[in-house]
Amino acid sequence: MFKLTNIRVNRGGRDILSIDDLSITSNGLTVVLGHNGSGKSTLVNLLSGQQSPDSGTVMLENQALSSLSPKKLAQQIAYLPQKLPDVAGFSVFELIKLGRFPWRGTFGRWQAQDQAIVEQCMAQTNVSQFADDIADTLSGGERQRAWVAMLLAQQSPVLILDEPTSALDIGHQYQLMALLSELNQQSGRGIIVILHDLNLALRYATDVVALSAGKVAFSGNVNLLNDEQRISELFKTEIALVDHPRREHSQSSKKIAVVC
Numbered sequence: 039m040f041k042l043t044n045i046r047v048n049r050g051g052r053d054i055l056s057i058d059d060l061s062i063t064s065n066g067l068t069v070v071l072g073h074n075g076s077g078k079s080t081l082v083n084l085l086s087g088q089q090s091p092d093s094g095t096v097m098l099e100n101q102a103l104s105s106l107s108p109k110k111l112a113q114q115i116a117y118l119p120q121k122l123p124d125v126a127g128f129s130v131f132e133l134i135k136l137g138r139f140p141w142r143g144t145f146g147r148w149q150a151q152d153q154a155i156v157e158q159c160m161a162q163t164n165v166s167q168f169a170d171d172i173a174d175t176l177s178g179g180e181r182q183r184a185w186v187a188m189l190l191a192q193q194s195p196v197l198i199l200d201e202p203t204s205a206l207d208i209g210h211q212y213q214l215m216a217l218l219s220e221l222n223q224q225s226g227r228g229i230i231v232i233l234h235d236l237n238l239a240l241r242y243a244t245d246v247v248a249l250s251a252g253k254v255a256f257s258g259n260v261n262l263l264n265d266e267q268r269i270s271e272l273f274k275t276e277i278a279l280v281d282h283p284r285r286e287h288s289q290s291s292k293k294i295a296v297v298c
């Protein structure tokens with residue numbers, strides 16, 4: 039469980055994030071939603087330990103994130119930023135190999151097990167065919183998938199992803215979310231993901247944190263999204279929920295969101 043208490047993040051003289059008390063399950067698939075500038079990236083920067091709050095504490099399983107060394111943090115939490123850094127000259131394989139770094143000692147040798155993990159992660163994200171290509175030469179969506187593979191190779195119990203579907207075509211968006219959902223359900227990994235697509239959230243999330251103007255608008259079970267008035271207010275846009283024509287036997291939400 040993540041627990042945030044008395045959080046304030048102030049930039050340019052204003053509180054861009056202000057949270058008195060928020061708990062987020064670390065074994066669900068939690069989607070972070072909200073309008074542009076509502077504070078989603080700021081929140082996940084805190085949850086991943088990339089940034090410290092100006093005041094307040096962020097705890098994961100009763101440990102303050104600020105007390106963990108970078109290596110211990112990386113063993114607990116894998117984080118994918120919204121803006122992917124350039125990795126000049128690295129092949130896709132070399133990039134994904136970096137995911138194993140937190141698990142290797144100072145003189146740690148590359149083991150057969152590391153190789154197997156990297157190959158499995160490349161297959162899961164459909165990037166095996168790019169293994170020898172220079173990572174920065176891939177298309178935006180291919181690059182995003184290669185970075186997700188690196189994140190998976192880290193094998194941390196919690197994955198935090200900032201808009202991982204933003205550059206993906208519709209097929210790969212659903213494929214990636216299905217993979218994250220499978221990792222959550224079958225290997226118990228906690229996933230926290232920022233999305234702008236309500237339908238991906240309705241289909242795959244177990245929990246939601248909705249932000250508005252730097253504050254929590256609502257949080258809890260994903261069923262909170264099954265309320266037209268609530269989601270319309272969140273996005274300041276009239277949204278209707280309608281029955282999905284072919285999801286009658288699915289375990290996920292049978293509703294889809296459409297803008298009126």
Ligand SMILES: Nc1ncnc2c1ncn2[C@@H]1O[C@H](COP(=O)(O)OP(=O)(O)OP(=O)(O)O)[C@@H](O)[C@H]1O
Pocket residue numbers: 049050054072073074075076077078079080081
């Ligand atoms: N260093 C900074 N200085 C001033 N303002 C900042 C700074 N960093 C973030 N902000 C502001 O804080 C607010 C929240 O930013 P954040 O990136 O967390 O929003 P977001 O919900 O992730 O937005 P988006 O959906 O557009 O990615 C925005 O209004 C942003 O302009």
